[in-house]
Amino acid sequence: MKPSFIVKQLDQYVIGQEAAKKILAVAVYSHYRRIARPQRESAMMAKSNVLLIGSSGTGKTLMCETLSTLLDVPFVTAEATSLAHTRFVNEEIEAVLERLVDKAGGVVAKAQAGIVFIDEIDKLKVTDGQERGSSGESVQHSLLKIMEGAQVKLASGEYMDTTNILFICGGAFVGLDEIIASQTHGYGFIATSKGDNQNILDRLNTRVKPTDLFTFGLIPEFTGRLPIIARFHDLNRDMMVRIMTEPRNSIYNQFREVFKDEDVELTVDPRVFAQIAELAIEYKTGARSLRGIFEEMITPILYLVPDNTDIEKVHVSSLFNEPSYVLRSAPVNAPLAR
Ligand SMILES: Nc1ncnc2c1ncn2[C@@H]1O[C@H](COP(=O)(O)OP(=O)(O)OP(=O)(O)O)[C@@H](O)[C@H]1O
Ligand SMILES: [Mg+2]
Numbered sequence: 001m002k003p004s005f006i007v008k009q010l011d012q013y014v015i016g017q018e019a020a021k022k023i024l025a026v027a028v029y030s031h032y033r034r035i036a037r038p039q040r041e042s043a044m045m046a047k048s049n050v051l052l053i054g055s056s057g058t059g060k061t062l063m064c065e066t067l068s069t070l071l072d073v074p075f076v077t078a079e080a081t082s083l084a085h086t087r088f089v090n091e092e093i094e095a096v097l098e099r100l101v102d103k104a105g106g107v108v109a110k111a112q113a114g115i116v117f118i119d120e121i122d123k124l125k126v127t128d129g130q131e132r133g134s135s136g137e138s139v140q141h142s143l144l145k146i147m148e149g150a151q152v153k154l155a156s157g158e159y160m161d162t163t164n165i166l167f168i169c170g171g172a173f174v175g176l177d178e179i180i181a182s183q184t185h186g187y188g189f190i191a192t193s194k195g196d197n198q199n200i201l202d203r204l205n206t207r208v209k210p211t212d213l214f215t216f217g218l219i220p221e222f223t224g225r226l227p228i229i230a231r232f233h234d235l236n237r238d239m240m241v242r243i244m245t246e247p248r249n250s251i252y253n254q255f256r257e258v259f260k261d262e263d264v265e266l267t268v269d270p271r272v273f274a275q276i277a278e279l280a281i282e283y284k285t286g287a288r289s290l291r292g293i294f295e296e297m298i299t300p301i302l303y304l305v306p307d308n309t310d311i312e313k314v315h316v317s318s319l320f321n322e323p324s325y326v327l328r329s330a331p332v333n334a335p336l337a338r
Pocket of ligand 2: 060061062170
């Protein structure tokens, strides 16, 4: 699968985040190219684990999950926070690898080429005043080992080699922008000739440097294992509207199906999606609150429909108005039994 093909597939489910899609697609493509080489050769090429940085609800997990189904490789997600809240970090990490083997149908060799997504990695940051060896830091050290490639003994007694597992880490990294801004001292790359590409300059200037991550609280060895960094943008209103309506499994499509099962046609005015997006932006949880708001709007209608088999069509024209109904018997707005 070429990177461009991977991006095209991701486009069907993940809205926007073009730069991140490309970075991830290339990383995955190169990774599987590398492990397909003879072992001696591939061992000489460094593995490139990936770090995804972006606010909550902007599609990090969604992109990784979509990717894994696409690639048909075993994929598991782990929360860095739950690793930090246990005294038995290594056991917890082993449990994650065991789950990967399960996903591979018990075939260790298949699991060894899988993907592990570690979410909320930013929660492992070392904060000032914390003593050395604090939980976050020790989790970073434990993760380092398996990210590098280690032999891990499984419950079955078999050994698992983590060298060819691709690790993708994700986190919101709240406050990182301030760190980046404070460390560029106001200067950056500026165009010196007409031929300079402004896009490339912008990219260089917003680049996250390993030193920024270090200032944030990741240990240098850890940032060193995450050479590829993809940033996710905050979602604007238009992107949220597209998220509700465009993907194959969008909320709108899902509910239209639900109504179709009742033999009812549901239509929602584009204006409603804009209203929902406005609310979601206020809630500051990215696209996460879209579904809840939409469901809240639709639930009263879904309550009515099964009792009123006469309903043929439902149209929602505003989040703040009652929907209008077209009845099979009288195609005008007739009163409904409630
Ligand atoms: N770019 C996007 N395209 C399509 N849907 C999206 C996008 N971003 C978020 N969503 C929707 O919002 C939900 C939450 O997104 P996701 O789980 O990917 O967030 P996240 O970036 O991993 O956030 P967190 O940092 O809180 O884990 C997804 O299930 C999806 O429905
Ligand atoms: Mg997530």
